[in-house]
Amino acid sequence: QVHLLQSGAEMKKPGASVKVSCKASGYTFTGYNIHWIRQAPRQGLEWMGRINPDSRGTNYAQKFQGRVTMTTDTSITTAYMELSRLTSDDTAVYFCAREDEWLSLDSWAQGTLVTVSS
Amino acid sequence: ETVLTQSPATLSVSPGQRATLSCRASQSFSSHFAWYQQKPGQAPRLLIYDTSKRATGIPARFSGSGSGTDFTLTISSLEPEDFAVYYCQQRDNWPPIYTFGQGTKLEIK
Numbered sequence: 001q002v003h004l005l006q007s008g009a010e011m012k013k014p015g016a017s018v019k020v021s022c023k024a025s026g027y028t029f030t031g032y033n034i035h036w037i038r039q040a041p042r043q044g045l046e047w048m049g050r051i052n053p054d055s056r057g058t059n060y061a062q063k064f065q066g067r068v069t070m071t072t073d074t075s076i077t078t079a080y081m082e083l084s085r086l087t088s089d090d091t092a093v094y095f096c097a098r099e100d101e102w103l104s105l106d107s108w109a110q111g112t113l114v115t116v117s118s
Numbered sequence: 119e120t121v122l123t124q125s126p127a128t129l130s131v132s133p134g135q136r137a138t139l140s141c142r143a144s145q146s147f148s149s150h151f152a153w154y155q156q157k158p159g160q161a162p163r164l165l166i167y168d169t170s171k172r173a174t175g176i177p178a179r180f181s182g183s184g185s186g187t188d189f190t191l192t193i194s195s196l197e198p199e200d201f202a203v204y205y206c207q208q209r210d211n212w213p214p215i216y217t218f219g220q221g222t223k224l225e226i227k
Contacts, residue, residue, distance in 0.1 A: 037218075045221075046218070047217065050216075095161055102150070104164055105207075106167070108161035
């Protein structure tokens with residue numbers, strides 16, 4: 001069955017970068033886009049962008065343009081999301097999710113807590 | 119960029135009763151509308167895709183409807199496990215930007 005597993009919690013200082021990984025299994029990795037969504041404490045879901053693991057083409061939310069980079073390594077069926085120039089406002093749980101044939105997000109990983117604090 | 123507005127922010131309903139959650143889009147679009155359920159400390163779970171289709175394993179008491187700018191999630195008879203936060207989501211055609219509503223918290227009355 002489809003399974004997405006993210007890397008562990010991170011603590012970063014303001015101005016630093018963070019890179020979160022998302023290991024996929026149970027399906028053909030190159031056949032489905034991977035999305036990244038974040039959720040600040042006690043807040044709603046915020047879409048950050050997506051990547052096509054086959055073409056490596058990306059689409060980013062305007063808010064994160066220039067600060068986020070999404071990549072994949074098809075040899076190990078893993079997607080990555082790197083966010084730079086962190087501030088305390090970036091403290092959130094970051095999720096990766098798979099986009100299905102109907103363009104909805106049918107499988108989600110467990111999430112990675114990123115805490116930004118001096 | 120489309121804005122999705124969910125109402126109400128909080129809905130108090132008794133178990134066994136019907137719950138109706140609404141989502142209004144700032145502009146009309148044709149499809150690719152979905153609903154998700156999120157429980158505390160968990161990742162969201164897909165409930166409804168393509169406006170009205172239930173995702174795998176989702177009970178028949180969950181149904182989705184709507185068109186244009188107004189969409190609805192209905193839970194016909196609430197079970198204790200249904201009390202959670204629900205998000206609507208849509209996708210612009212191009213560029214493929216995804217947007218979530220701010221969520222509706224469904225709580226036990």
